[in-house]
Amino acid sequence: MDNILIDSKPIMTSLDFETVQNVAILGATGTIGIQTLDVMSQHPKRFNVFALTANNNVKSMFALCQQHTPKYAVMLQVQAAKELDAQLKAASISTIVLHGEQALVEIAAHAEVDTVMAAIVGAAGLLPAMAAARSGKRILLANKETLVMAGNLFMRAVEEGGATLLPIDSEHNAIFQVMPNQRAKSLEKMGIKRVLLTASGGPFRNASLDDMRVVTREQALNHPNWVMGPKITIDSATMMNKGLEVIEAHWLFNASADQIDVVVHPQSVIHSMVEYNDGSVLAQLGNPDMRTPIAYGLGFPNRLESGVSSLDLVKIGRLDFLPPDFERFPCLRLAYDALKVGGTAPAILNAVNEIAVEAFLADRIGFMDIPSVIESVMATSVIEEVVSIEQLTKVDTEARQAAKLWLQNHV
Ligand code: NAD
Numbered sequence: 168m169d170n171i172l173i174d175s176k177p178i179m180t181s182l183d184f185e186t187v188q189n190v191a192i193l194g195a196t197g198t199i200g201i202q203t204l205d206v207m208s209q210h211p212k213r214f215n216v217f218a219l220t221a222n223n224n225v226k227s228m229f230a231l232c233q234q235h236t237p238k239y240a241v242m243l244q245v246q247a248a249k250e251l252d253a254q255l256k257a258a259s260i261s262t263i264v265l266h267g268e269q270a271l272v273e274i275a276a277h278a279e280v281d282t283v284m285a286a287i288v289g290a291a292g293l294l295p296a297m298a299a300a301r302s303g304k305r306i307l308l309a310n311k312e313t314l315v316m317a318g319n320l321f322m323r324a325v326e327e328g329g330a331t332l333l334p335i336d337s338e339h340n341a342i343f344q345v346m347p348n349q350r351a352k353s354l355e356k357m358g359i360k361r362v363l364l365t366a367s368g369g370p371f372r373n374a375s376l377d378d379m380r381v382v383t384r385e386q387a388l389n390h391p392n393w394v395m396g397p398k399i400t401i402d403s404a405t406m407m408n409k410g411l412e413v414i415e416a417h418w419l420f421n422a423s424a425d426q427i428d429v430v431v432h433p434q435s436v437i438h439s440m441v442e443y444n445d446g447s448v449l450a451q452l453g454n455p456d457m458r459t460p461i462a463y464g465l466g467f468p469n470r471l472e473s474g475v476s477s478l479d480l481v482k483i484g485r486l487d488f489l490p491p492d493f494e495r496f497p498c499l500r501l502a503y504d505a506l507k508v509g510g511t512a513p514a515i516l517n518a519v520n521e522i523a524v525e526a527f528l529a530d531r532i533g534f535m536d537i538p539s540v541i542e543s544v545m546a547t548s549v550i551e552e553v554v555s556i557e558q559l560t561k562v563d564t565e566a567r568q569a570a571k572l573w574l575q576n577h578v
Protein backbone atom coordinates (compact mmCIF):
# COMPACT_ATOMS: atom_id res chain seq x y z
CA MET A 168 0.00 0.00 0.00
CA ASP A 169 2.98 2.31 0.39
CA ASN A 170 2.86 3.66 -3.07
CA ILE A 171 -0.62 5.01 -2.94
CA LEU A 172 -0.66 5.59 0.81
CA ILE A 173 2.63 7.36 0.77
CA ASP A 174 4.39 7.50 4.10
CA SER A 175 7.58 9.34 3.37
CA LYS A 176 8.64 8.63 -0.18
CA PRO A 177 8.27 11.74 -2.31
CA ILE A 178 6.17 10.98 -5.37
CA MET A 179 7.81 13.53 -7.65
CA THR A 180 10.40 16.16 -7.13
CA SER A 181 9.86 19.63 -8.55
CA LEU A 182 12.57 18.77 -11.05
CA ASP A 183 10.53 15.78 -12.24
CA PHE A 184 7.60 18.05 -12.77
CA GLU A 185 9.60 20.29 -15.04
CA THR A 186 10.82 17.33 -17.07
CA VAL A 187 8.68 16.25 -19.99
CA GLN A 188 6.77 13.12 -19.03
CA ASN A 189 6.47 10.36 -21.61
CA VAL A 190 2.91 9.09 -21.40
CA ALA A 191 1.46 5.83 -22.73
CA ILE A 192 -2.32 5.84 -23.01
CA LEU A 193 -3.83 2.35 -22.97
CA GLY A 194 -7.32 2.60 -24.43
CA ALA A 195 -6.57 5.88 -26.22
CA THR A 196 -9.64 5.81 -28.48
CA GLY A 197 -12.03 5.48 -25.52
CA THR A 198 -13.73 8.27 -23.60
CA ILE A 199 -11.03 8.36 -20.90
CA GLY A 200 -8.25 8.11 -23.49
CA ILE A 201 -9.59 11.04 -25.50
CA GLN A 202 -10.07 13.17 -22.39
CA THR A 203 -6.52 12.37 -21.27
CA LEU A 204 -5.20 13.61 -24.61
CA ASP A 205 -7.33 16.72 -24.22
CA VAL A 206 -5.74 17.56 -20.84
CA MET A 207 -2.22 16.71 -22.06
CA SER A 208 -2.69 18.93 -25.11
CA GLN A 209 -3.22 21.86 -22.77
CA HIS A 210 0.29 21.26 -21.36
CA PRO A 211 2.50 20.38 -24.33
CA LYS A 212 5.70 21.28 -22.49
CA ARG A 213 4.96 18.86 -19.68
CA PHE A 214 3.68 15.79 -21.49
CA ASN A 215 4.74 13.88 -24.55
CA VAL A 216 2.36 11.38 -26.17
CA PHE A 217 4.74 8.42 -26.34
CA ALA A 218 2.33 5.56 -27.12
CA LEU A 219 -1.36 5.10 -27.87
CA THR A 220 -3.21 1.78 -27.85
CA ALA A 221 -6.65 0.59 -28.96
CA ASN A 222 -8.62 -2.51 -29.79
CA ASN A 223 -9.54 -2.19 -33.49
CA ASN A 224 -10.77 1.34 -34.24
CA VAL A 225 -8.38 2.26 -37.08
CA LYS A 226 -10.17 5.44 -38.08
CA SER A 227 -10.01 6.93 -34.62
CA MET A 228 -6.42 5.77 -34.03
CA PHE A 229 -5.27 7.20 -37.35
CA ALA A 230 -6.76 10.59 -36.45
CA LEU A 231 -5.04 10.47 -33.04
CA CYS A 232 -1.69 9.59 -34.62
CA GLN A 233 -2.05 12.45 -37.09
CA GLN A 234 -2.73 14.86 -34.27
CA HIS A 235 -0.25 13.61 -31.64
CA THR A 236 2.44 11.70 -33.60
CA PRO A 237 3.22 9.13 -30.90
CA LYS A 238 6.35 7.02 -31.20
CA TYR A 239 4.22 3.86 -30.98
CA ALA A 240 0.63 2.88 -31.77
CA VAL A 241 -0.59 -0.55 -30.68
CA MET A 242 -3.72 -2.22 -32.01
CA LEU A 243 -4.98 -5.40 -30.36
CA GLN A 244 -6.17 -6.84 -33.68
CA VAL A 245 -3.56 -7.72 -36.29
CA GLN A 246 -5.73 -6.70 -39.24
CA ALA A 247 -6.39 -3.31 -37.66
CA ALA A 248 -2.65 -2.85 -37.13
CA LYS A 249 -1.95 -3.62 -40.80
CA GLU A 250 -4.55 -1.11 -41.97
CA LEU A 251 -3.28 1.55 -39.59
CA ASP A 252 0.31 0.99 -40.66
CA ALA A 253 -0.61 1.35 -44.35
CA GLN A 254 -2.55 4.56 -43.71
CA LEU A 255 0.23 6.08 -41.60
CA LYS A 256 2.85 5.24 -44.22
CA ALA A 257 0.69 6.77 -46.95
CA ALA A 258 0.43 9.93 -44.85
CA SER A 259 4.20 9.93 -44.07
CA ILE A 260 3.61 9.63 -40.33
CA SER A 261 6.52 7.85 -38.65
CA THR A 262 4.61 6.19 -35.77
CA ILE A 263 5.66 2.56 -35.29
CA VAL A 264 2.67 0.20 -35.31
CA LEU A 265 2.60 -2.93 -33.14
CA HIS A 266 -0.18 -5.41 -32.44
CA GLY A 267 -1.37 -7.97 -29.93
CA GLU A 268 -1.61 -8.45 -26.18
CA GLN A 269 2.13 -8.88 -25.74
CA ALA A 270 2.79 -5.52 -27.40
CA LEU A 271 0.33 -3.86 -24.99
CA VAL A 272 2.26 -5.33 -22.09
CA GLU A 273 5.61 -4.26 -23.55
CA ILE A 274 4.45 -0.70 -24.12
CA ALA A 275 3.09 -0.48 -20.54
CA ALA A 276 6.53 -1.53 -19.27
CA HIS A 277 8.64 0.34 -21.87
CA ALA A 278 11.79 1.87 -20.39
CA GLU A 279 11.07 5.28 -21.92
CA VAL A 280 7.54 5.49 -20.47
CA ASP A 281 7.11 7.51 -17.26
CA THR A 282 3.33 7.52 -16.94
CA VAL A 283 0.75 4.95 -17.97
CA MET A 284 -2.90 5.87 -18.27
CA ALA A 285 -4.64 2.50 -17.80
CA ALA A 286 -7.94 3.11 -19.60
CA ILE A 287 -8.70 -0.14 -21.41
CA VAL A 288 -12.21 -1.33 -20.59
CA GLY A 289 -12.76 -4.61 -18.74
CA ALA A 290 -10.57 -7.60 -17.90
CA ALA A 291 -8.45 -6.92 -21.00
CA GLY A 292 -6.80 -4.10 -19.03
CA LEU A 293 -5.37 -6.40 -16.36
CA LEU A 294 -2.13 -7.65 -17.93
CA PRO A 295 -0.88 -4.27 -19.18
CA ALA A 296 -1.74 -2.66 -15.81
CA MET A 297 0.19 -5.40 -14.02
CA ALA A 298 3.15 -4.82 -16.34
CA ALA A 299 3.10 -1.09 -15.57
CA ALA A 300 3.00 -1.84 -11.84
CA ARG A 301 5.87 -4.32 -11.97
CA SER A 302 8.03 -1.91 -13.92
CA GLY A 303 7.54 0.93 -11.45
CA LYS A 304 5.54 3.34 -13.58
CA ARG A 305 3.38 6.18 -12.43
CA ILE A 306 0.01 4.55 -13.06
CA LEU A 307 -3.16 6.55 -13.60
CA LEU A 308 -5.71 3.82 -13.02
CA ALA A 309 -9.09 4.18 -14.71
CA ASN A 310 -9.49 0.44 -15.40
CA LYS A 311 -11.25 -0.51 -12.16
CA GLU A 312 -11.62 -4.11 -13.35
CA THR A 313 -7.89 -4.63 -12.62
CA LEU A 314 -8.48 -4.06 -8.91
CA VAL A 315 -11.75 -6.00 -8.88
CA MET A 316 -10.15 -9.06 -10.43
CA ALA A 317 -6.69 -9.00 -8.95
CA GLY A 318 -6.61 -6.39 -6.17
CA ASN A 319 -4.13 -8.23 -3.95
CA LEU A 320 -1.76 -9.14 -6.80
CA PHE A 321 -1.92 -5.68 -8.33
CA MET A 322 -1.33 -3.81 -5.06
CA ARG A 323 1.60 -6.11 -4.31
CA ALA A 324 3.03 -5.50 -7.79
CA VAL A 325 2.70 -1.73 -7.25
CA GLU A 326 4.61 -2.01 -3.99
CA GLU A 327 7.28 -4.40 -5.19
CA GLY A 328 7.73 -2.61 -8.50
CA GLY A 329 8.02 0.78 -6.78
CA ALA A 330 5.16 2.16 -8.89
CA THR A 331 3.08 5.20 -7.99
CA LEU A 332 -0.64 4.54 -8.15
CA LEU A 333 -3.10 7.39 -8.66
CA PRO A 334 -6.83 6.59 -8.83
CA ILE A 335 -8.67 8.17 -11.77
CA ASP A 336 -12.17 6.85 -11.11
CA SER A 337 -13.81 10.08 -9.95
CA GLU A 338 -14.99 8.69 -6.60
CA HIS A 339 -11.61 7.25 -5.64
CA ASN A 340 -9.83 10.30 -6.92
CA ALA A 341 -12.10 12.41 -4.69
CA ILE A 342 -11.34 10.22 -1.66
CA PHE A 343 -7.63 10.36 -2.43
CA GLN A 344 -7.84 14.15 -2.58
CA VAL A 345 -9.50 14.51 0.85
CA MET A 346 -7.35 12.00 2.70
CA PRO A 347 -4.52 13.38 4.85
CA ASN A 348 -1.28 14.19 3.02
CA GLN A 349 0.55 12.00 5.49
CA ARG A 350 -0.85 8.63 4.48
CA ALA A 351 -0.91 5.67 6.81
CA LYS A 352 -1.52 2.03 6.00
CA SER A 353 -4.96 1.85 7.57
CA LEU A 354 -7.99 4.10 7.72
CA GLU A 355 -7.92 3.85 11.54
CA LYS A 356 -4.41 5.30 11.71
CA MET A 357 -5.57 8.30 9.68
CA GLY A 358 -8.57 8.83 11.97
CA ILE A 359 -10.98 7.84 9.20
CA LYS A 360 -14.24 6.14 10.16
CA ARG A 361 -15.55 5.36 6.68
CA VAL A 362 -15.57 6.40 3.05
CA LEU A 363 -18.76 7.38 1.26
CA LEU A 364 -18.97 6.69 -2.43
CA THR A 365 -21.53 8.83 -4.21
CA ALA A 366 -23.62 7.35 -7.04
CA SER A 367 -25.79 9.21 -9.53
CA GLY A 368 -28.33 6.37 -9.47
CA GLY A 369 -28.19 6.21 -13.28
CA PRO A 370 -31.10 6.53 -15.70
CA PHE A 371 -33.38 4.16 -13.72
CA ARG A 372 -33.03 5.79 -10.33
CA ASN A 373 -36.80 6.31 -10.14
CA ALA A 374 -37.97 3.42 -12.33
CA SER A 375 -40.10 0.61 -10.92
CA LEU A 376 -38.86 -2.97 -10.99
CA ASP A 377 -41.51 -3.78 -13.61
CA ASP A 378 -40.31 -0.96 -15.84
CA MET A 379 -36.70 -2.04 -15.40
CA ARG A 380 -37.48 -5.53 -16.73
CA VAL A 381 -38.42 -4.06 -20.11
CA VAL A 382 -36.01 -1.15 -20.56
CA THR A 383 -34.21 -0.93 -23.88
CA ARG A 384 -30.53 -0.71 -24.65
CA GLU A 385 -30.98 2.92 -25.72
CA GLN A 386 -32.69 3.85 -22.45
CA ALA A 387 -29.92 2.17 -20.46
CA LEU A 388 -27.22 3.94 -22.50
CA ASN A 389 -28.75 7.34 -21.74
CA HIS A 390 -26.80 8.30 -18.61
CA PRO A 391 -28.07 11.50 -16.97
CA ASN A 392 -24.70 13.05 -15.95
CA TRP A 393 -21.65 11.36 -17.45
CA VAL A 394 -20.50 10.62 -21.01
CA MET A 395 -18.75 7.24 -20.86
CA GLY A 396 -18.04 4.10 -22.88
CA PRO A 397 -20.96 1.65 -23.36
CA LYS A 398 -19.83 -0.98 -20.82
CA ILE A 399 -19.46 1.40 -17.88
CA THR A 400 -22.68 3.18 -18.90
CA ILE A 401 -24.64 -0.08 -18.58
CA ASP A 402 -22.77 -0.81 -15.33
CA SER A 403 -23.97 2.58 -14.08
CA ALA A 404 -27.56 1.76 -15.02
CA THR A 405 -27.46 -1.55 -13.07
CA MET A 406 -25.33 0.06 -10.34
CA MET A 407 -22.76 -2.68 -10.86
CA ASN A 408 -20.41 0.21 -11.52
CA LYS A 409 -20.84 1.31 -7.90
CA GLY A 410 -20.41 -2.29 -6.78
CA LEU A 411 -17.13 -2.57 -8.69
CA GLU A 412 -16.12 0.74 -7.13
CA VAL A 413 -16.80 -0.59 -3.62
CA ILE A 414 -14.31 -3.39 -4.35
CA GLU A 415 -11.93 -0.89 -5.93
CA ALA A 416 -12.08 1.27 -2.76
CA HIS A 417 -11.38 -1.77 -0.62
CA TRP A 418 -8.04 -2.35 -2.34
CA LEU A 419 -7.00 1.26 -2.85
CA PHE A 420 -7.69 2.44 0.68
CA ASN A 421 -7.44 -0.77 2.68
CA ALA A 422 -11.09 -0.34 3.71
CA SER A 423 -13.33 -3.22 4.79
CA ALA A 424 -16.82 -3.67 3.29
CA ASP A 425 -18.45 -2.10 6.34
CA GLN A 426 -16.19 0.97 6.09
CA ILE A 427 -17.48 1.69 2.55
CA ASP A 428 -20.95 3.18 2.17
CA VAL A 429 -22.81 4.21 -0.95
CA VAL A 430 -25.05 7.26 -1.07
CA VAL A 431 -27.14 8.14 -4.11
CA HIS A 432 -26.57 11.75 -5.11
CA PRO A 433 -28.36 12.48 -8.39
CA GLN A 434 -26.51 15.72 -9.24
CA SER A 435 -23.03 14.06 -9.31
CA VAL A 436 -21.44 17.21 -7.90
CA ILE A 437 -19.96 15.66 -4.76
CA HIS A 438 -17.67 13.00 -6.16
CA SER A 439 -17.20 11.19 -2.83
CA MET A 440 -16.48 11.81 0.85
CA VAL A 441 -14.40 10.72 3.81
CA GLU A 442 -15.77 10.73 7.35
CA TYR A 443 -13.24 11.26 10.14
CA ASN A 444 -13.58 10.11 13.76
CA ASP A 445 -14.36 13.61 14.99
CA GLY A 446 -17.47 13.81 12.81
CA SER A 447 -15.87 15.89 10.07
CA VAL A 448 -16.91 14.85 6.58
CA LEU A 449 -14.61 16.06 3.79
CA ALA A 450 -15.87 16.02 0.22
CA GLN A 451 -14.47 16.86 -3.19
CA LEU A 452 -16.84 18.72 -5.49
CA GLY A 453 -16.80 19.69 -9.13
CA ASN A 454 -18.66 19.43 -12.38
CA PRO A 455 -19.05 15.84 -13.57
CA ASP A 456 -16.15 15.92 -16.03
CA MET A 457 -13.42 13.27 -15.97
CA ARG A 458 -10.80 15.81 -17.01
CA THR A 459 -10.61 16.90 -13.35
CA PRO A 460 -9.41 13.53 -11.96
CA ILE A 461 -7.27 13.00 -15.08
CA ALA A 462 -5.54 16.38 -14.61
CA TYR A 463 -5.10 15.61 -10.93
CA GLY A 464 -3.39 12.32 -11.79
CA LEU A 465 -1.21 13.86 -14.47
CA GLY A 466 -0.11 16.79 -12.34
CA PHE A 467 0.07 15.28 -8.85
CA PRO A 468 1.22 16.66 -6.45
CA ASN A 469 0.71 19.89 -8.38
CA ARG A 470 -2.54 21.13 -9.89
CA LEU A 471 -3.00 21.54 -13.62
CA GLU A 472 -5.54 23.42 -15.70
CA SER A 473 -8.00 20.84 -17.04
CA GLY A 474 -10.40 22.86 -19.16
CA VAL A 475 -13.29 22.00 -16.82
CA SER A 476 -15.74 24.86 -16.27
CA SER A 477 -16.22 26.37 -12.80
CA LEU A 478 -18.79 24.80 -10.56
CA ASP A 479 -21.86 27.05 -10.36
CA LEU A 480 -23.49 26.00 -7.10
CA VAL A 481 -26.13 28.70 -7.28
CA LYS A 482 -27.24 27.46 -10.68
CA ILE A 483 -27.30 23.87 -9.41
CA GLY A 484 -29.35 25.11 -6.46
CA ARG A 485 -29.62 21.92 -4.44
CA LEU A 486 -27.84 18.69 -3.69
CA ASP A 487 -29.92 15.60 -2.90
CA PHE A 488 -29.00 12.37 -1.14
CA LEU A 489 -30.83 9.04 -1.00
CA PRO A 490 -30.06 5.54 0.23
CA PRO A 491 -29.22 2.93 -2.44
CA ASP A 492 -32.03 0.48 -3.24
CA PHE A 493 -30.54 -3.00 -3.13
CA GLU A 494 -33.78 -4.60 -4.37
CA ARG A 495 -34.04 -2.76 -7.65
CA PHE A 496 -30.26 -2.76 -8.03
CA PRO A 497 -29.21 -6.30 -7.01
CA CYS A 498 -25.84 -5.86 -8.73
CA LEU A 499 -24.74 -3.55 -5.93
CA ARG A 500 -25.63 -6.17 -3.33
CA LEU A 501 -23.89 -8.90 -5.36
CA ALA A 502 -20.69 -6.85 -5.45
CA TYR A 503 -20.74 -6.31 -1.66
CA ASP A 504 -21.32 -10.06 -1.28
CA ALA A 505 -18.38 -10.86 -3.57
CA LEU A 506 -16.13 -8.52 -1.58
CA LYS A 507 -17.15 -10.18 1.69
CA VAL A 508 -16.57 -13.69 0.28
CA GLY A 509 -13.23 -12.55 -1.16
CA GLY A 510 -10.78 -14.75 -3.08
CA THR A 511 -11.81 -15.30 -6.69
CA ALA A 512 -15.44 -14.20 -6.06
CA PRO A 513 -14.95 -10.61 -7.37
CA ALA A 514 -13.16 -11.93 -10.49
CA ILE A 515 -16.11 -14.23 -11.19
CA LEU A 516 -18.57 -11.37 -10.58
CA ASN A 517 -16.62 -9.23 -13.03
CA ALA A 518 -16.36 -11.88 -15.75
CA VAL A 519 -20.05 -12.81 -15.66
CA ASN A 520 -20.98 -9.13 -15.63
CA GLU A 521 -18.90 -8.50 -18.76
CA ILE A 522 -20.67 -11.34 -20.59
CA ALA A 523 -24.08 -10.18 -19.38
CA VAL A 524 -23.47 -6.55 -20.39
CA GLU A 525 -22.23 -7.66 -23.81
CA ALA A 526 -25.38 -9.77 -24.28
CA PHE A 527 -27.63 -6.91 -23.15
CA LEU A 528 -25.88 -4.48 -25.52
CA ALA A 529 -26.46 -7.00 -28.33
CA ASP A 530 -30.20 -7.09 -27.43
CA ARG A 531 -29.94 -10.76 -26.53
CA ILE A 532 -31.08 -10.52 -22.89
CA GLY A 533 -33.23 -8.26 -20.72
CA PHE A 534 -31.87 -5.69 -18.29
CA MET A 535 -32.81 -7.66 -15.17
CA ASP A 536 -31.23 -10.82 -16.60
CA ILE A 537 -27.90 -9.16 -15.84
CA PRO A 538 -28.13 -9.61 -12.05
CA SER A 539 -29.85 -13.00 -12.47
CA VAL A 540 -26.99 -14.57 -14.40
CA ILE A 541 -24.40 -13.09 -12.05
CA GLU A 542 -26.22 -14.38 -8.97
CA SER A 543 -26.66 -17.87 -10.44
CA VAL A 544 -23.08 -18.32 -11.61
CA MET A 545 -21.73 -16.92 -8.34
CA ALA A 546 -23.88 -19.34 -6.34
CA THR A 547 -22.56 -22.38 -8.21
CA SER A 548 -18.89 -21.37 -8.48
CA VAL A 549 -16.10 -22.70 -6.32
CA ILE A 550 -14.27 -19.79 -4.70
CA GLU A 551 -10.51 -20.06 -4.22
CA GLU A 552 -7.79 -17.91 -2.74
CA VAL A 553 -6.20 -15.71 -5.42
CA VAL A 554 -2.64 -16.88 -5.98
CA SER A 555 -1.65 -15.95 -9.52
CA ILE A 556 -2.63 -14.14 -12.69
CA GLU A 557 -2.65 -17.48 -14.54
CA GLN A 558 -5.22 -18.81 -12.07
CA LEU A 559 -7.33 -15.66 -12.48
CA THR A 560 -7.22 -15.98 -16.27
CA LYS A 561 -8.56 -19.54 -15.94
CA VAL A 562 -11.23 -18.48 -13.44
CA ASP A 563 -12.24 -15.62 -15.75
CA THR A 564 -12.55 -17.95 -18.78
CA GLU A 565 -14.58 -20.53 -16.85
CA ALA A 566 -16.93 -17.93 -15.41
CA ARG A 567 -17.54 -16.53 -18.91
CA GLN A 568 -18.36 -20.03 -20.18
CA ALA A 569 -20.72 -20.66 -17.26
CA ALA A 570 -22.43 -17.31 -17.91
CA LYS A 571 -22.93 -18.08 -21.60
CA LEU A 572 -24.36 -21.49 -20.78
CA TRP A 573 -26.75 -20.06 -18.21
CA LEU A 574 -27.95 -17.44 -20.65
CA GLN A 575 -28.49 -20.06 -23.36
CA ASN A 576 -30.62 -22.14 -21.00
CA HIS A 577 -32.59 -19.41 -19.32
CA VAL A 578 -33.13 -16.51 -21.72
P1 NAD B 1 -14.43 3.02 -23.80
O1 NAD B 1 -15.25 1.85 -24.22
O2 NAD B 1 -14.85 4.37 -24.22
O3 NAD B 1 -12.92 2.80 -24.30
C1 NAD B 1 -12.25 1.60 -24.11
C2 NAD B 1 -10.86 1.61 -24.73
O4 NAD B 1 -10.28 0.32 -24.54
C3 NAD B 1 -10.87 1.86 -26.24
O5 NAD B 1 -9.73 2.60 -26.60
C4 NAD B 1 -10.77 0.46 -26.83
O6 NAD B 1 -10.16 0.42 -28.11
C5 NAD B 1 -9.91 -0.26 -25.81
N1 NAD B 1 -10.19 -1.69 -25.74
C6 NAD B 1 -11.41 -2.29 -25.69
N2 NAD B 1 -11.28 -3.62 -25.60
C7 NAD B 1 -9.95 -3.88 -25.64
C8 NAD B 1 -9.18 -5.07 -25.60
N3 NAD B 1 -9.76 -6.28 -25.54
N4 NAD B 1 -7.83 -4.96 -25.63
C9 NAD B 1 -7.24 -3.76 -25.71
N5 NAD B 1 -7.91 -2.59 -25.75
C10 NAD B 1 -9.25 -2.65 -25.71
O7 NAD B 1 -14.28 2.94 -22.21
P2 NAD B 1 -14.10 4.15 -21.17
O8 NAD B 1 -15.42 4.69 -20.81
O9 NAD B 1 -13.03 5.08 -21.65
O10 NAD B 1 -13.59 3.35 -19.89
C11 NAD B 1 -12.27 2.84 -19.80
C12 NAD B 1 -12.03 2.34 -18.39
O11 NAD B 1 -12.08 3.45 -17.50
C13 NAD B 1 -13.06 1.34 -17.88
O12 NAD B 1 -12.45 0.40 -17.07
C14 NAD B 1 -14.02 2.19 -17.06
O13 NAD B 1 -14.66 1.47 -16.04
C15 NAD B 1 -13.05 3.22 -16.49
N6 NAD B 1 -13.70 4.48 -16.14
C16 NAD B 1 -14.28 5.24 -17.11
C17 NAD B 1 -14.91 6.43 -16.77
C18 NAD B 1 -15.56 7.29 -17.83
O14 NAD B 1 -16.01 8.38 -17.51
N7 NAD B 1 -15.60 6.88 -19.08
C19 NAD B 1 -14.94 6.84 -15.44
C20 NAD B 1 -14.31 6.06 -14.47
C21 NAD B 1 -13.69 4.88 -14.83
Ligand code: MG
Binds near residue numbers: 337338412
Ligand atom coordinates in the same frame (compact mmCIF):
# COMPACT_ATOMS: atom_id res chain seq x y z
MG1 MG C 1 -16.68 6.21 -10.95
